[in-house]
Amino acid sequence: MSNTHPFEDLLVIDFTHVLAGPACSYYLGLLGADVIKVESVTKGDAIRHRGGTDADAAKAGMSTSYLTQGAGKQSIALDLDSPEGLETFHQLLERADVLVENHVPKTMLELGLDETSIARRHPHLIHCAMTGYGRGGPQENTAAYDVNIQAACGLMEATGTRESGPMRTGAPVLDYATAMAASFAVSAALFSKGNTGRGNFIDVSMLETGLSLMSSSVTDYLKTGIAPQRRGNLANSRSPGAGSFECKDGVMSLGVNEESHFHSLAVALGREDWLNDPRFVERVERKIHAQDLVAELETELKKKSAQGWEAILQSAGVPCARLRSLPEALNSDQVKERGFVQTLNDGTGVPTLPFRLGGASAYVPGSPAPGLGEHTAEIIDWLEKDDS
Numbered sequence: 001m002s003n004t005h006p007f008e009d010l011l012v013i014d015f016t017h018v019l020a021g022p023a024c025s026y027y028l029g030l031l032g033a034d035v036i037k038v039e040s041v042t043k044g045d046a047i048r049h050r051g052g053t054d055a056d057a058a059k060a061g062m063s064t065s066y067l068t069q070g071a072g073k074q075s076i077a078l079d080l081d082s083p084e085g086l087e088t089f090h091q092l093l094e095r096a097d098v099l100v101e102n103h104v105p106k107t108m109l110e111l112g113l114d115e116t117s118i119a120r121r122h123p124h125l126i127h128c129a130m131t132g133y134g135r136g137g138p139q140e141n142t143a144a145y146d147v148n149i150q151a152a153c154g155l156m157e158a159t160g161t162r163e164s165g166p167m168r169t170g171a172p173v174l175d176y177a178t179a180m181a182a183s184f185a186v187s188a189a190l191f192s193k194g195n196t197g198r199g200n201f202i203d204v205s206m207l208e209t210g211l212s213l214m215s216s217s218v219t220d221y222l223k224t225g226i227a228p229q230r231r232g233n234l235a236n237s238r239s240p241g242a243g244s245f246e247c248k249d250g251v252m253s254l255g256v257n258e259e260s261h262f263h264s265l266a267v268a269l270g271r272e273d274w275l276n277d278p279r280f281v282e283r284v285e286r287k288i289h290a291q292d293l294v295a296e297l298e299t300e301l302k303k304k305s306a307q308g309w310e311a312i313l314q315s316a317g318v319p320c321a322r323l324r325s326l327p328e329a330l331n332s333d334q335v336k337e338r339g340f341v342q343t344l345n346d347g348t349g350v351p352t353l354p355f356r357l358g359g360a361s362a363y364v365p366g367s368p369a370p371g372l373g374e375h376t377a378e379i380i381d382w383l384e385k386d387d388s
Contacts, residue, residue, distance in 0.1 A: 003358025005032030010190075012098045013038060014073060015089075017045045019065065019146070019172055020206065021102030021130050023179035026069035028098065028186065030353050030363040035073040036092060036379060037370070041085075044077065044372035061372055069179075070369025071350050076380075077373030080111055089113075091383050093122045098186055102130040104141045115201045125199040126189045130182050134205030144206060146172040153210030158217065158228040166230070178209045239283075240290035241265060244323065245298055250306030255319035259283065268316035269300045344368045 002008050010033040014025035022037075022045065029035040039045055049058050051065025058064075076092075079085040093099060099118070101108065108114045108129075118127050129135070132144025150156045150168045160167035182204045189200040211218060216236065217228045233253075235242035241256030256265050266274040274280045274296075279289040286293055301309060306322035313320045324332070330341060339362030343349045352363040 002032060004356075004360035006357065007190075008032035010034065010097045011036070011095055012100060013089075013092050013096045015099065015101040015103070016130075017102065018047045019069065019175035020178040020182070021100060022047070022066075023069040023176055024128070024130065024182040024186070025100045026072065026365075027179060027183045027353060028100075029072040030365065031357075033098070036096075036375075037070075037073045037075045038080075038089060038092070039075055039077050039372055041077045041079050041373065044075070048372065062369065067348055067369045068350060071344060071348070071365035072367055073370060074375035074379060075370040075373055076376045078376075080113075086111070088380065088383065090121065091387075092379075093118070093125055095383075095386070096122075096125060097190075098126045098128065100128045100130070100182070100186070104131055104143060105129075105135065106141045119199065119201060123199055126186060126193065126202065127199065128182050128186050128189075128202040128204065130178060130204040130206070132206045134208060135203045146175045146206075149174050149206045149210050153207055153214065154217075154228070155210055155214060158214070158230060160230050161232040162230055164230075164232075173213070174206055174210050177213055178204060178206045181209050181212070238287075240286050240293045241297065245294075245301050247301045247306040247309055247322075248304055251323040252301055252306045252309055252313075253321050253323060254313075257319075261318055262286070264317045265313070268313050268318060269297075271296070271300060338362070 007028055010028070012025050012028050012033045012035045014022065014035050014037040016022050016025060016037075025033075025035050025037070037045070043049065044061065045066060048061040048063055048066045051063045052058065054064050057067075076088075078088055080089055101113075105114065115127055115129065118125060131140065132149060133139040133142055144152070147168055150173075151166075153174075155174075156166040156168050159169060182202070185202045185204060189202055192198075192200060214228075221227055233244035235255060235257070237255075237257045239257045241254055241262055244251050244253050254265070256262055262280075263275060266272055274293075278285065280286050280293055304312075310320060310322045329335060335341065340352060340354070341349050342352050342362060342364045344365060344367070346368040348368055350365060352365075356362070
């Protein structure tokens with residue numbers, strides 16, 4: 001087993017669509033697994049044709065949303081409504097270690113691919129099922145996208161300001177969080193299989209993933225009965241020095257939550273007088289006089305640009321970052337040096353993994369995202385040779 005790519009020699013069958021499911025198998029592939037994507041013979045994964053701002057690419061079935069988590073995979077196009085297509089699918093499962101799918105249970109049941117049937121025929125297999133609401137309960141067959149679950153779990157209600165009303169996050173965070181939760185679960189199931197030799201069924205809920213992302217808010221509500229309120233860009237810590245502040249140019253996000261942080265901030269801003277000011281010297285007093293502190297803080301920060309303050313404050317040990325656009329973030333020395341974005345041989349740039357194992361410098365997909373059914377003949381030939 002490789003220290004950097006622990007899933008080498010694993011075969012993952014990707015029977016997924018849109019974002020969360022394909023992202024899960026993409027992450028497994030980055031860690032060394034061979035991934036075969038099973039698509040319908042008609043149009044394939046629907047996300048091929050929508051998402052992103054490149055209309056021509058979407059029309060050609062290679063949308064940027066598809067490219068994001070399509071690299072490193074092989075694609076086979078099958079008609080699972082036909083006996084031949086379904087049998088080929090089972091042949092793949094016989095050889096696979098992991099099946100990842102994100103269809104509602106009734107769809108899998110209609111195909112004879114529900115968890116009970118799969119476990120009976122392929123007891124060695126780890127079957128990871130990702131759905132909007134998880135198995136059981138009145139909504140197990142309810143279709144859902146990221147934006148629906150952001151609404152259902154309370155995340156939208158807690159985002160924005162009182163004036164703006166509820167707002168979804170600016171990116172499909174629940175899709176990718178669900179993908180990472182599923183990848184974590186697959187890793188746990190593989191560890192278990194190493195001890196027991198048996199496969200497993202994994203039931204991943206997008207709704208519960210969303211609630212997990214709000215864990216501290218969940219606990220706070222359960223203890224106090226106070227539901228989260230929309231606080232805009234203010235930090236959940238409710239510290240008066242934590243939030244977003246206008247500078248001479250740009251916006252600075254401060255995370256001044258500890259006494260040491262406040263001390264460092266005062267010194268870095270040249271406002272050591274705050275450390276002796278009875279309004280600010282203690283945390284309790286700072287909260288009482290939060291409006292005074294914020295007003296003085298804003299006055300100081302408006303003397304320089306956010307870019308200028310960032311270097312000063314970070315060097316002083318103050319948790320902070322200036323507001324950046326996505327292009328600025330991707331162009332930062334930190335992101336570039338870590339190799340989070342990899343450019344494939346077709347020129348496509350794709351994000352990889354947010355962690356490194358065993359000293360890996362970066363995780364690079366082995367090939368660009370495939371066209372629909374690009375590897376069908378090759379995979380069928382491999383299955384037939386393997387059977388002979």
